[in-house]
Amino acid sequence: MSKQDDSKSELAEREEQLQKRYEAYRALDLNLDLTRGKPSRQQLELSIGLDAPLEDSYVLGDGTDVRNYGGLLGIAPARELGARMLGLRPAEVLVGGNSSLTLMYQYIGFAHLHGLAGPGTAWSAEASASGGKVKFLCPVPGYDRHFTICEHFDIEMINVPIGAGGPDMDAVEALVAADPLVKGIWCVPRYSNPTGHTYSDEVVRRMAGVPKLAGEGFRILWDNAYAVHHLTDDPVPLANLMDECRALETAQGLVVLGSTSKITYAGAGISFLGSDPGNIERFSQHLSASTIGPDKLNQLRHTRFLATSEDLTAHMERHRGIIEPKFRSTLDILAEELGGKDVLEWTTPAGGYFISCDTLRGLAARVVALAADIGVKLTPAGATYPYGRDPEDRNIRLAPTFPPMDELEQAVRVFACCVELASVQQLRAA
Ligand SMILES: Cc1ncc(COP(=O)(O)O)c(C=O)c1O
Structure with a gap:
């Protein structure tokens, strides 16, 4: 044979x-x-301490009664918690309800249908004026629900390969420079879903320059969902994109996201959206059409339970x-x-x-x-x-x-x- x-x-x-x-x-x-x-x-049982009675702490130092209406930006200690987790300044953080995915959906809806810088700046209006389609770059493989948001708004998705150090930045830079209707990129910079990769310093540094190459209203959706979810003794370092963007004056083009879904309760945590304070203010005005304020009691519970970085x-x-x-x-x-x-x-x-x-x-x-x-x-x-x-x-x-x-x-x-x-x-x- x-x-x-x-x-x-x-x-x-x-x-x-x-x-x-x-x-x-x-x-x-x-x-x-x-x-x-x-x-x-x-x-989930690890977070049972969240349910400790709040008793007499409903009224915060600044006079906010967490049981009442208002506070679209979130309570001050929760903005501090988000800032600590995501490497931001408290003034750059808005605290939402139980899902960062909801914040992403709302932010993209705001940009696409209403406009990030007021009437006439909607992505969809720019696309129909030029007869084209709004597009997003999607490092692949990636998180399916990001893609669902794009499909929901009829935003065309363009695959970009992701390697051990993050997305192929040559491809990213060329694509945004070639087409002003590329309005965003999805990134899961640490322990990416699903590959587990963390973006290298070089990728973070180049990412900070991308809004300069792109058309008006471009946003990096920096979904740091696994910012503190380490499995080893030596956490993989991730450079701070907001610091890099401030240095290049591109912070307007950055939206950072995160939540406590996989820290406390997946269905009852708190979420964060971080950006330049002007962006945060305009987004909160947009939100005011749909809500008078988030669940501040849950925000307070979380800030008591996760009071310090050591906690x-x-x-x-x-x-x-x-x-x-x-x-x-x-x-x-x-x-x-x-x-x-x-x-x-x-x-x-x-x-x-x-x-x-x-x-x-x-x-x-x-x-x-x-x-x-x-x-x-x-x-x-x-x-x-x-x-x-x-x-x-x-x-x-x-x-x-x-x-x-x-x-x-x-x-x-x-x-x-x-x-x-x-x-x-x-x-x-x-
Ligand atoms: C990358 C990424 N972003 C966001 C989420 C969902 O976050 P949230 O529960 O805050 O909506 C997940 C959940 O799997 C995820 O993997």
Whole structure:
């Protein structure tokens, strides 16, 4: 027999073994889920102290009664908390309700439909005057809900590749310089969703100059959702983009976002939007058409619970104690099952909530379908790309934080089996 026949029969044998294992998993009647990028119940329990009675502290030093209407910018101690978390000045921070995603949606709606600098400056008006379309740059793979906001406002999305140090800045600079209707870029600068990468100093420095190359009203949406969500002893450094922008006088073009969703309660935290104080003021005037003020009681609860930087660091260490073993176990199983087989690449994140996997070309949707068929739900293939279209059909996002350890481990083993089975079948068909 030739060498080629040898390897053909080895592949056939491996497929048979994998198929048997796959059917054995099916017989277990599994119902597992690796899609949920949210804190587990055990993590939520860490913030039970938020519910301590507020008693006589409802009236703040500046006379604000947190139980009453008003205070669109947020209470002063919450603006300080956001400033500490996101590397801003308190005057640059607006504190919102329970979701930073809502602030992003509202900010883009404001820019697109009303105009960041008053009547006549709406992105949509500029686009219709020139017969073009508003566009956003989307480093990929990225966060699906960012893309949903763009789709909702009919903003065209342009993929930009992201590497270990952040987006390809040559591509970013060329695209914004070539078209004044490119009005924004989505960035998750630390422990990016889903790749876990943190932007390098060089990328941050170049990003600060992008508003100068772009058309009027351009905004960097700097979604620092995982600013304090470390998984190692040595947090990966991230340069302060606001400092860089102030130095270049481009702070007008920067909008920083963050929240306590994955610090305290995912459904009942507080959110932050940071920018140049003039931008903050205009945005809060826009918000005043829809609300008289945010939930200041929740803001007060949070500022008491996370009163100092040390409180925040200690709290995040407790989260790490719960989720780091889940990440480690997932990575260990991937290495044990698939290491050296050249069928899957995956990231080893130093923080955040996700592990990003790339299958062989054209197999992500097949792997997701194989897993679903035997009771393991994975994030839909394509979800990490605009319009749900992964041009190479390779990326799958794993979210290890939510399931209990035994379920997580079982689901990762099933995932690995599906990856290898799909790969062997592809190789045999080639
Ligand atoms: C990058 C990123 N931004 C924002 C959010 C959602 O934030 P919030 O709960 O504050 O709306 C998530 C949640 O997964 C996320 O991954």
